[in-house]
Amino acid sequence: MATTRATRGGRRREKGGRWWAVVGAVGILLVLLVLGSRSGRGNLPQEGEGGVTHKRAFETFAERLRGGARSAGFKYAARRRELKIVPMERLRRGEVSVREFWGRNSTTPIIVEGEVRHHPAYGMTWGEFSAMCGDALVQTSVYSPTASRWAGLTNVKTMRMGDYLEKYIMSANETQQQQGDLVYASGQVGIPEFCPKLELSTPIPRFVTFGSMPRDPNGVQQGQPEQYIGPPGTKTELHVDSLLVPFWMSVYKGSKTFRVITFHDIKASRGLSKLFLDKQQSRWSREVVDRETGQTVRRELEIWNPDLDVFPELGEATVYEGTVQAGDWIFLPGGAPHGVSNDGYSWGVSINSLAPPWIDNFADVCVSSGFKWRCLDYAKAVSPPCSEGGRGSTRADLARCLREGEQMKELGAIYRAGEDKDSLLHEIFGFESGTSGYKGWCLKICKAMRDRKEFFTKSILDKGYQSLEEYYSATSREPDIAEDMPWEQIDWVCAQCNDPVGLGVSSPNTT
Structure with missing residues (x-):
């Protein structure tokens, strides 16, 4: 044409x-x-x-x-x-009372500077810490950008705390760090089952002494507080704590930088909701095409090295960032994805718990998440009325049944009375102050650890194995001290119950 x-x-x-x-x-x-x-x-x-x-x-x-x-x-x-990064709110110790603190906000992260400097752990040297708890067992891990495990931590191993401190903290050098020898002693084992006398040096800060935790038949909790120790460069990637309950940490050595996305920010964004809430995951990832090879590869989300090409939704988030120095304390609301980077040779002690002023926010987070991360199981554990048929299906009813529990009623009375002082862990669980209270609590921890060991052993034998050794050999599994604590460690913990006066804490000052 x-x-x-x-x-x-x-x-x-x-x-x-x-x-x-x-x-x-x-x-x-x-x-x-x-x-x-x-x-x-x-x-x-x-x-x-x-x-x-x-x-x-x-x-x-x-x-x-x-x-x-x-x-x-x-x-x-x-x-x-x-990333849209904004600084966390910061207060100074003594600036507000407990009631004023929780009257301000319980839905965004906040740091209180100097809040735990009077705790004995703040002045403790690494050598003193090793002398106190060096024989205890600890789990270690290493961060990997490709690991799909919780917080990107992998290569989990068990070692003595004294050996860990000597190799990775007290004798560590720059060459080790450059070679990637960044081994993190990261949670998994609670202070009661790790080194119970350490609770005398790490009191519960006044802002959270009325926090509720599930209790075993012995009336105690073995798995909390947890501790996180690591050299500069160790980190955890973005993760949501199980059960969606709030988190707090006292930092005693070094410093830790947090990056946090609040649950309410996630809920307000369609993209963030789809990314974080469509599936319950320990880590978030996507498959993308590698431009160089043309192959499909999986990319894990990293808040410390964000790739907004792969995860453009991160551009919609407000990321709260704050560095917690030694002697500071931090609170994170429930359901908030967060990552932590260690800036120095750091040591922090943390707990996940639920307190009366946080109930409404917890109920909103739990219901809005579609009851993910076993949040309703947590509510049932701390408040039996939530176990009644059909209870907790709405925000209002979940908050109501939580407040109906006897434990929460008692804690609510403490909160309303305006109590404004630190407490030792054994006091939180209803044991009296002083050495007799410590000993009674420690003996209960000892019994709980023995009971759990016997229950685990029986469950393995009921499967037809003749021993734990045969079970681990046949399954090629490595023992996990979080579920199967060795008898040697249990006996060591129980021995700490017999000489509380020798620990130098006959009259602990926690105010």
Whole structure:
């Protein structure tokens, strides 16, 4: 068919229009790159930030233009290319009372500077800590960017705390860190089953002495508080604590930096809700096509090295960031994904618990999450009325049945009375102050550990194995002290119950 001059001219104009659109888009991109390089916080990431380079951003942008998606190219350039980070609220010790503190807010993270400097653990040296608890067993782990386990921690091992402190803390050097020898002693074992006399040096701060924790038939809790010890560079990646209950930590040595996304921020965003709440996961990941190999690979979400190409929803989040120095205390609301980076040779002690002023927020988080992370199981454990048929299916009823429990009623009375002082862990569980209370509590912990060991052993023998050794050999599993504590450790813990006066805490000062 003959082509008229008008048709050819129209095609030239159409072609020219596409060309100038491309030129214009590239020009805008170059301006953004220049501005970004000058300010350090432009719309496009700096070299290596979030795993995205200028070259990679340019190539992606050009690919979209070549595909004819000019409008998509402009949208890509304008999309948030870095996290929206805001500082956490900070208070100083003594600035507010307990009632004033919880009257302000219980839905965002907050740091109280100097709140635990008077605790004995704050002045303890690593050597003194090792002398007290060095014979105890601890679980260690290493962070991996590709690990799908909780918080990205893998290579779990069991070792003596004294050996861990000697190798990775007290005698560690820069060469070890550069070689990736970043081993983290990260939770899993509670202080009561690790080294019970340590509770005398790590009191429960006044803001949370009325927190509720599930209790075993002996009336105690073996698994909390937990402790987290690590050299600079160790970290946990973004994770949600099981049961969706609030979290707090006292930091006694070094410093820890937190990044936190609140549950309410997640709920307010369709993208964040889909990312974090569609499935209950220990870590979030996506499959993407590697540009160099063309292969499909899995990328894990990292809050410390965010890739907003793979997880653009992170650009919608407000990320609260704050560094907790030695002697400080931090509170995180329930259901808040968070990651922690150790900036020095750090030691922190933490608990997940539920207190009267947090009940309404917990009920909202639990119901809004679709009852994920076993939050309703937690409610039933701390308040039996929530176990009654059909209870807790709505926010209002979940909050109501929690308040009906005897334990929560007692804690509510303590809170309303305005008690404003620290308490030792054994006092929290109803044992009297002083050495007699410590000994009674410790003996209950000893019995609980023996009961759990015997129950676990029986469950394995009931499966047809002749011994635990045969079970581990046949299944190729490694013993996990979180579920199967060795008798040697149990006997060591029980021995600590017999000489409380020798611990130097006949009259602990916790105010």
